[in-house]
Amino acid sequence: MRQLTILACLCFLPCLAAQLAAQIKYTLNGYIKDSLSGETLIGASISFEEGRKGVNANRYGFYSITLAAGEYQAVCSFIGYESKVFTIRVDSTRSLDILLSPLTTSMNNVTVIGKKKEDHLKTAQMGKIDLDMNAVKTLPVLLGETDILKTLQLMPGVRNAGEGNSGIYVRGGGPDQNLILLDEAVVYNSGHLFGFFSVFNSDAIKSVSLIKGGMPAQYGGRLSSVLDIAMKEGNLNKTEIDAGIGLIASRFTIQGPIKKQKASYMLSARRTYVDQLIKPFVSKQNSSYGSGYYFYDLNAKMNYIFSPRDRLYLSGYLGRDVFEYKNSRRSFSLRVPWGNATATARLNHVFSRKLFANLTLLYNDYKFSFDGGQNNFNLKLSSGIQDYAAKTDFDWYASTAHKVRFGAQYTYHTFRPNVASGSQDTTEFTPNNSVTKHAKEYAAYIQDDWDISKLLKLNVGVRYSVFHQVGPYTAYNRDADGNKLDSVQYGSGKLVKGYGGLEPRATLRFMLNNNSSVKLAVTRNLQYIHLVTNAGTTLPTDLWVPSTLHVKPQIGWQYAAGYFRNFNNNMFETSLELYYKTMQNQIEYREGYTPSLTDPEQEFVFGKGWSYGSELFVRKVKGRLTGWVGYTLSYSWRRFPDLNYGNKYPSKYDRRHDLSVVGMYELTKKWKLSSIFVYGSGNAMSLPERFYFINNVLTQQYSTINAYRAAAYHRLDFAATYTPVPKRKHKYTSSWVFSIYNVYSRANPYFYYYDQSGSISLNGRVVIKAKKVSLFPIIPAVTWNVHW
Structure with a gap:
C-alpha cells in the first residue's frame, strides 16, 4: 500500500510543480521606443494571452506588467508602427525595452486616428482622440499650413468658431473650457493671425490627444476637454x-544626438514671410511703408538619460504675432505684439519595477500689448497672465488588474487684465489703473484603472482642488451706481477669497462580445480661471480673469454613454456617444458693455449653461482608402437673469448639425490623395429687427440674443501629395503637397452688416440692406517638404 501511495505522489508531483510555478509571478518593465530614433512611444500597448492581459505605456513610454510564470505570445503595437509579435518566457523579474519600426512602405494598415485597432473597445476611456501626425500632414488645409487644431475640428463633438478659425469648441463649451497643454505647460492663446492658424508647428509635435468625455483625475481646471500635446524629444541615434x-x-x-543613446535635442522654427516678400515692392515714399504682419514659433527640447532609472527633459516654446501699421502722412504708428512663452523641466525616476515617478517644474506667460502714437502723443496698453507651477505624478502598477496613478500640483497665477500708460511731449502719464490679481491653486488626485473581469473595467478617480485669491489686493465697497465707498487692503500673500471642492470621475466599460462594448462616464469639474470675451472667437484682446471675491468658479457635470463596435475584422470602427453637460457660474459682459480700463469684474453678469447631443463616428482604418465620417447633433443653451429678459437663448457655440467626411487614398507609391467635406449649421447671432430715426439719427433695435442664424457653412477641400522615388538612393527625401481650399468657392459667411443708402434730409428715403462678408474663396496652395 505504501508503494502505491509513493507511486501516486510521484505521478502527481509534476502537476503540483506546474501549478506552483503558475502561481509564481514576475514583473516585466521597460520602455517602448521607436527603433530608428530611440524616442519613447506614448500610449503604446503590449498585450499577452490574446489580449486578455495587457497595459499601455505612460506618457514617457514606460510600462510595467506582472504575469504568472510561463510562456506567452506578446503583441506590441502603436499608431503608425508595425505591430511586433514575439514569444517570451516569463521566468524572472527583469527589464525589457521593446523597439517598434515605423511603417514606411504604405499606409495600408495604418490607423489614421487612434492607437490600436481594439483600444476604443476595451479601454475604460470615452471621447478620446489621438492624431497620427503623418496622416495630419497629408490633409488639405488653408494656405497649405498643416494645423492639428483644424484636424481636430473634423471630429464629432468638436466645432470651429467660424471661417478659417483654428479655435476649438467642445460639446457646447467655450474656448476657455479647454485645457491646452504643450509638454504639460498651459497654452492660454492657441491661435496665430487672430485665430486663423494654431500656434503648434506640426514638425515639432510628437503626439496629440484630445479628451472630450470622461476626463481622468490627473487633469483639472477646465470643464470641457483636455488637449495634451507632446513635443518630439530628438533622435538619439542620428541627426535629422x-x-x-x-x-x-x-x-x-x-x-539629433548630443551623445548617442544618452542625450538628444530638437530645435524647430517657423515664420511667415509675406511681409518680407511685399516689402521690396512697396515704395519708401508710400505713406504706409513699414506696415506689415508676421508670426513666428520657436520650439526647443533636450533630454538626458542619466541611468536606466533617471531621465531629464527640458523643453520650451516661444511664439509671437506682430502687427505694425504706419501712416507717415498722419504721423501715426501702431505696433501690436502678442504671444505665448512656456518652459518645462521634468525629471523621471523609476523607484521600483512597479513605481514610476515624474517631477515637473513649469512656467508659462501670455502677453498682449498695444503701442500706438500720433505726433507727440503715445499710448501703451497691456494685459496678460503668468504662471509658475510644480507638480509630481506617480504611476503604480499594483497588479495586472490595477494601475494606480496619483499626484499633486501647485500653481501661482498672476493676472494683469488692463495696464495703461502714455506720454505727451515730455509729460508721462502713468495712472494707477493696474488691477493685477494674484492667486494660488492646489490640487491632489488619485485614480485606479481597474480590470474587474474580462467583461468589466472601471476607471475611477477623485481630484480635490483649492483656489485662493491672495494679496496684494484692494477690495472696494461700491454703491448701486458703482461709486467707491470704502476699501479693504490685503497684504502680499494674504487670503482674499478661497474656493475648493471634490471632483469625482468614473468611466465604466462593459464588453458585450469581442467586437462591441458599452461605456458610461460621469465627471465633475471645477474651473477657477475664465476667459471673458466680447466676440465669437479667441482674440488676443480677450481677458483671462481669476475667481475672486465677486467671481465664482465654474462648476460642470458631464454624463456620457456610448456604444462602440468594430466590423469586418476591425476594418471599420464605429461609435455612438450621447452626452449631457451642465455648467454653473458662466460669465458674460453686461448688455451695453463697452471696453474700458476699469476692473472688468464690474461689467460681468453671471448665469448658467447646459448642452446635450449625440455623436456618430465611422472610420475605415485598413486598405488603400482610409478615413472617417463624423456627425454631431447638439444643443447648447445659456440663461442669465440679467440678459435676454432672463429667458434661455442659444449660446454662440451652439451648432445644431455638424458633418465631416474625410478620405485618404494611396493611388501609387508616389501619389497620395486626400479630401475633406464639411457641413455645419450657421452660427447663432443677434440682428437688428427694426430701424427708426430719432432727430434724424438712424437707430437700431436688436432682436433677443442669438435669435437668428447665419447661412449654413459647407466646404470641399482637396490635396495631392507627390513623393518622388529616385532611382538611386539619396541622403534626402522630398515631397510636394498640392492643395485646394474651398474647391467650389463657397462664399461662407464671416459676418453680416447693414448698408445704408439715401438720406432723410435730401430725398426723405433711406434704403437699408443686409450684406454678407466672406473671407476665403477657392485658394490653391503648394508646399515643398524635404527630409535629410
Whole structure:
C-alpha cells in the first residue's frame, strides 16, 4: 500500500510543480521606443494571452506588467508602427525595452486616428482622440499650413468658431473650457493671425490627444476637454533635418544626438514671410511703408538619460504675432505684439519595477500689448497672465488588474487684465489703473484603472482642488451706481477669497462580445480661471480673469454613454456617444458693455449653461482608402437673469448639425490623395429687427440674443501629395503637397452688416440692406517638404 501511495505522489508531483510555478509571478518593465530614433512611444500597448492581459505605456513610454510564470505570445503595437509579435518566457523579474519600426512602405494598415485597432473597445476611456501626425500632414488645409487644431475640428463633438478659425469648441463649451497643454505647460492663446492658424508647428509635435468625455483625475481646471500635446524629444541615434516652404510660411527642424543613446535635442522654427516678400515692392515714399504682419514659433527640447532609472527633459516654446501699421502722412504708428512663452523641466525616476515617478517644474506667460502714437502723443496698453507651477505624478502598477496613478500640483497665477500708460511731449502719464490679481491653486488626485473581469473595467478617480485669491489686493465697497465707498487692503500673500471642492470621475466599460462594448462616464469639474470675451472667437484682446471675491468658479457635470463596435475584422470602427453637460457660474459682459480700463469684474453678469447631443463616428482604418465620417447633433443653451429678459437663448457655440467626411487614398507609391467635406449649421447671432430715426439719427433695435442664424457653412477641400522615388538612393527625401481650399468657392459667411443708402434730409428715403462678408474663396496652395 505504501508503494502505491509513493507511486501516486510521484505521478502527481509534476502537476503540483506546474501549478506552483503558475502561481509564481514576475514583473516585466521597460520602455517602448521607436527603433530608428530611440524616442519613447506614448500610449503604446503590449498585450499577452490574446489580449486578455495587457497595459499601455505612460506618457514617457514606460510600462510595467506582472504575469504568472510561463510562456506567452506578446503583441506590441502603436499608431503608425508595425505591430511586433514575439514569444517570451516569463521566468524572472527583469527589464525589457521593446523597439517598434515605423511603417514606411504604405499606409495600408495604418490607423489614421487612434492607437490600436481594439483600444476604443476595451479601454475604460470615452471621447478620446489621438492624431497620427503623418496622416495630419497629408490633409488639405488653408494656405497649405498643416494645423492639428483644424484636424481636430473634423471630429464629432468638436466645432470651429467660424471661417478659417483654428479655435476649438467642445460639446457646447467655450474656448476657455479647454485645457491646452504643450509638454504639460498651459497654452492660454492657441491661435496665430487672430485665430486663423494654431500656434503648434506640426514638425515639432510628437503626439496629440484630445479628451472630450470622461476626463481622468490627473487633469483639472477646465470643464470641457483636455488637449495634451507632446513635443518630439530628438533622435538619439542620428541627426535629422526637416524643412518646408509653403505659400505664407517656412519651417525648419533639426534633431539629433548630443551623445548617442544618452542625450538628444530638437530645435524647430517657423515664420511667415509675406511681409518680407511685399516689402521690396512697396515704395519708401508710400505713406504706409513699414506696415506689415508676421508670426513666428520657436520650439526647443533636450533630454538626458542619466541611468536606466533617471531621465531629464527640458523643453520650451516661444511664439509671437506682430502687427505694425504706419501712416507717415498722419504721423501715426501702431505696433501690436502678442504671444505665448512656456518652459518645462521634468525629471523621471523609476523607484521600483512597479513605481514610476515624474517631477515637473513649469512656467508659462501670455502677453498682449498695444503701442500706438500720433505726433507727440503715445499710448501703451497691456494685459496678460503668468504662471509658475510644480507638480509630481506617480504611476503604480499594483497588479495586472490595477494601475494606480496619483499626484499633486501647485500653481501661482498672476493676472494683469488692463495696464495703461502714455506720454505727451515730455509729460508721462502713468495712472494707477493696474488691477493685477494674484492667486494660488492646489490640487491632489488619485485614480485606479481597474480590470474587474474580462467583461468589466472601471476607471475611477477623485481630484480635490483649492483656489485662493491672495494679496496684494484692494477690495472696494461700491454703491448701486458703482461709486467707491470704502476699501479693504490685503497684504502680499494674504487670503482674499478661497474656493475648493471634490471632483469625482468614473468611466465604466462593459464588453458585450469581442467586437462591441458599452461605456458610461460621469465627471465633475471645477474651473477657477475664465476667459471673458466680447466676440465669437479667441482674440488676443480677450481677458483671462481669476475667481475672486465677486467671481465664482465654474462648476460642470458631464454624463456620457456610448456604444462602440468594430466590423469586418476591425476594418471599420464605429461609435455612438450621447452626452449631457451642465455648467454653473458662466460669465458674460453686461448688455451695453463697452471696453474700458476699469476692473472688468464690474461689467460681468453671471448665469448658467447646459448642452446635450449625440455623436456618430465611422472610420475605415485598413486598405488603400482610409478615413472617417463624423456627425454631431447638439444643443447648447445659456440663461442669465440679467440678459435676454432672463429667458434661455442659444449660446454662440451652439451648432445644431455638424458633418465631416474625410478620405485618404494611396493611388501609387508616389501619389497620395486626400479630401475633406464639411457641413455645419450657421452660427447663432443677434440682428437688428427694426430701424427708426430719432432727430434724424438712424437707430437700431436688436432682436433677443442669438435669435437668428447665419447661412449654413459647407466646404470641399482637396490635396495631392507627390513623393518622388529616385532611382538611386539619396541622403534626402522630398515631397510636394498640392492643395485646394474651398474647391467650389463657397462664399461662407464671416459676418453680416447693414448698408445704408439715401438720406432723410435730401430725398426723405433711406434704403437699408443686409450684406454678407466672406473671407476665403477657392485658394490653391503648394508646399515643398524635404527630409535629410
